[in-house]
Amino acid sequence: MVKKNPNWSSGSVVTLEHTSEILKENPLRDPYVRSLDVWLPPQYDQGVGEGRGKRFPVLFDLVGYTGSGKSHTNWRNFDENLPERAARLVHEKRMGPCILVFPDCFTALGGNQYINSSALGRYADYLTKELVPFVDREFRTLASRDHRGCFGKSSGGYGAILHGMKYPRCWGAIANHSGDAYFDFLYRCDWPNTLNVLATHRRRERKSGLINVAREEEGCGEGFDDGRIRRFLKNIWEKEKLTSAEVHALMMVAMAASYDPDPNAPNGFRIPFNLETGEIIHARWREWLKHDPINLIARHSKNLSTLHGIFIDCGWMDQYQIHYGARILSKRLIQNGIEHRYEEFSDTHSGIDYRMDKSLPFLYRALKP
Numbered sequence: 001m002v003k004k005n006p007n008w009s010s011g012s013v014v015t016l017e018h019t020s021e022i023l024k025e026n027p028l029r030d031p032y033v034r035s036l037d038v039w040l041p042p043q044y045d046q047g048v049g050e051g052r053g054k055r056f057p058v059l060f061d062l063v064g065y066t067g068s069g070k071s072h073t074n075w076r077n078f079d080e081n082l083p084e085r086a087a088r089l090v091h092e093k094r095m096g097p098c099i100l101v102f103p104d105c106f107t108a109l110g111g112n113q114y115i116n117s118s119a120l121g122r123y124a125d126y127l128t129k130e131l132v133p134f135v136d137r138e139f140r141t142l143a144s145r146d147h148r149g150c151f152g153k154s155s156g157g158y159g160a161i162l163h164g165m166k167y168p169r170c171w172g173a174i175a176n177h178s179g180d181a182y183f184d185f186l187y188r189c190d191w192p193n194t195l196n197v198l199a200t201h202r203r204r205e206r207k208s209g210l211i212n213v214a215r216e217e218e219g220c221g222e223g224f225d226d227g228r229i230r231r232f233l234k235n236i237w238e239k240e241k242l243t244s245a246e247v248h249a250l251m252m253v254a255m256a257a258s259y260d261p262d263p264n265a266p267n268g269f270r271i272p273f274n275l276e277t278g279e280i281i282h283a284r285w286r287e288w289l290k291h292d293p294i295n296l297i298a299r300h301s302k303n304l305s306t307l308h309g310i311f312i313d314c315g316w317m318d319q320y321q322i323h324y325g326a327r328i329l330s331k332r333l334i335q336n337g338i339e340h341r342y343e344e345f346s347d348t349h350s351g352i353d354y355r356m357d358k359s360l361p362f363l364y365r366a367l368k369p
Contacts, residue, residue: 009042010087013073016138022130026121027268028108035104036131037073038139039083041090041097055140057098057367059360060127062152062159065111065251069102072353085356094357095364101135103127108237109254110247113180114152114159115291119261119268120254124163128170142369144172146308149363151175151356154322154349157312161293161329164307165300173309173366175359178318178349181325183292188280189321190252191273197249198275201231216276223260223270223284229253230267260287294325297332304333309366310340311359315347322349 016036023032044056061082063071072082080088082100089095105112105123116122127150136143150171152160157179164174180186199206203226204216219226236242236250257269272284289295297304304310310333314326323344330342341362345355 010084011039011041011044013083014038014040018131018134020126020130022122022126026107027119028121030107030121035070036134037069037102038135039073039086039100039102040139041099042087043090043097044099044140053140055142055369057096057147057149057364057369058101058135058139058141059098059363059367060101060103060131060148060150062103062105062114062150062156064152064154064156065254066106066247067111067156068104068106070104073102079353082353082356085353086360089357089360095361096368098364098367099135099139099141101131103131107254109233109257110250111155111254113155113162113255113258113291115162115258117258117261117269118263119257124167127163128167132170145170146172147367147369149173149175149309149367151177151311151359151363152179153177153352153355155180158293161310161312162291162296164310165293165296165303168303168306171307173307173311173363175311175363176313176329177352177355177359178314178322178326179293179312181293181322181329183288183325185321185324187252187255187288190248192278193245194249194252195273195275195278197245198228198232201228201235203227213277217274220275220277223265223272223281225266225271226275227266228275229271233267255288259291260284294328294332297329297336297338301336301338304336304338307366309362310338311343311362312340313343313345313355313358315349315352316344317347318349320349 018034018036020032061072086100090097107120112120112123114123116124148171150160150163157176160174161176161179163171256271261269270284272281272288312326312330314323316323333340
């Protein structure tokens with residue numbers, strides 16, 4: 001636990017409003033005018049003369065599922081928020097001053113994976129084509145990929161490694177904390193519980209006795225929704241409080257919208273399991289696996305090799321089994337000759353922001369002027 005009584009300047013958090021043209025037509029009708037928090041280090045306004053014109057490296061924080069940028073700038077009990085953490089690390093001379101950016105990429109499905117999806121919105125384009133140039137215009141940044149990085153945990157860690165693979169012209173270094181990987185371990189085990197939650201929104205109430213399975217599974221073929229997902233979402237959006245099971249089911253729905261969008265399908269996406277029988281639909285699951293980082297390393301190895309730094313870590317007690325995916329990810333990077341730093345630690349998936357004491361200095365060293 002960190003005692004929150006710093007005797008040094010903590011810098012300042014500035015809140016801007018950004019109107020996105022890219023998100024204007026998003027299919028969920030989520031807001032396209034969003035707040036953007038930006039942390040400026042104490043050194044930003046220090047100095048005289050030429051010193052006041054100093055420019056700084058920039059780090060974009062991609063938060064995990066159900067979060068938004070303000071999740072990391074708000075006050076936290078018995079802990080530091082991210083601006084406080086960065087200020088301390090600068091004060092301790094473990095890293096130099098930089099600018100931190102906290103995008104809001106929340107959606108009606110609880111978040112997204114920071115990729116473009118016709119079912120969710122073009123969030124990769126939102127980051128790289130709108131927010132990056134917007135921040136460069138508004139602040140004294142070192143406006144180059146050589147001095148710009150992104151980092152995140154869970155879905156944010158997934159977003160960071162995917163952006164390192166696909167958008168190296170934008171990012172010069174990335175840090176991936178417990179990011180989604182090895183979908184066969186990570187997601188498949190969640191689908192039985194998800195199907196149980198969705199089953200409470202079936203067209204017909206279950207009754208004891210003789211069952212005609214063929215009749216019950218009508219409309220569930222090829223990953224299509226027979227109406228229960230639509231009713232589940234309507235119910236979720238009207239509720240005041242969600243259960244843990246509902247949040248996890250919503251997460252699987254969000255992943256389906258991310259990995260297998262289909263504008264011609266109900267809700268704009270397909271799912272990889274038969275809603276009634278639970279049978280895996282292999283053609284649909286293959287669409288998910290196309291987005292699995294462990295399957296993308298070889299294809300994007302050239303892009304990854306241009307990065308100035310890649311940091312990956314995961315707790316070996318991760319309750320979502322992501323440590324297995326992280327190990328495979330590191331193994332595949334080694335096989336493709338891509339330099340990176342991979343660490344493990346004794347903890348779970350939860351409450352691990354303290355690991356940013358490792359990643360933020362790493363990123364600063366990789367991106368410093």
